[in-house]
Amino acid sequence: MKKKPVKNRKIESRNKRLFFFSCSLGVLVIVTSFCGSVYLFLHKSPYISPMSMLKVNLASNKTPSVIDVQSEIENLLNQNKINYDSINKVDDATYIITIDGDEKVVIDPQTDLSMQIASLQLITSRLTMEGKRFSRLDLRDEKPVILF
Numbered sequence: 001m002k003k004k005p006v007k008n009r010k011i012e013s014r015n016k017r018l019f020f021f022s023c024s025l026g027v028l029v030i031v032t033s034f035c036g037s038v039y040l041f042l043h044k045s046p047y048i049s050p051m052s053m054l055k056v057n058l059a060s061n062k063t064p065s066v067i068d069v070q071s072e073i074e075n076l077l078n079q080n081k082i083n084y085d086s087i088n089k090v091d092d093a094t095y096i097i098t099i100d101g102d103e104k105v106v107i108d109p110q111t112d113l114s115m116q117i118a119s120l121q122l123i124t125s126r127l128t129m130e131g132k133r134f135s136r137l138d139l140r141d142e143k144p145v146i147l148f
Helices: 009-042 066-079 113-130
Strands: 086-091 094-099 103-107 136-138 145-147
Touching (some): 066 094, 103 113
Antiparallel strands (some): 086 094
16 A cells, blocks of 8 residues: 655645735735725826916006906916917906807906916816807806806
């Protein structure tokens, strides 16, 4: 008869520890990568930069000239990749931007222009996705008013 091979207990315990360690390490890598991917997926980067490239000094008593405000509006529209046809000044507190010929956007130069243009970009992108077009968009107040 054949003899059974003698099992070495040290080798068996070492193999068990190695197997346990490799399984633990594998589970740790999987959990870490899952948590990292969930964090990256849920972490939303801002759509629009709230910082304006042009600084208008409102601390002084001087009011910015019409050309300065109009050029700042043009720069913000170009930075946010918004195509426009014209920018018209109605009075000291109102500018009308014409987009695509028939869409009118009303903004107030005395409030934060970069936030108004950022809101315009967000609203137009959402409406474009939905397939809707507006006739007039008023961004002068805290809550924009959209007329279809």
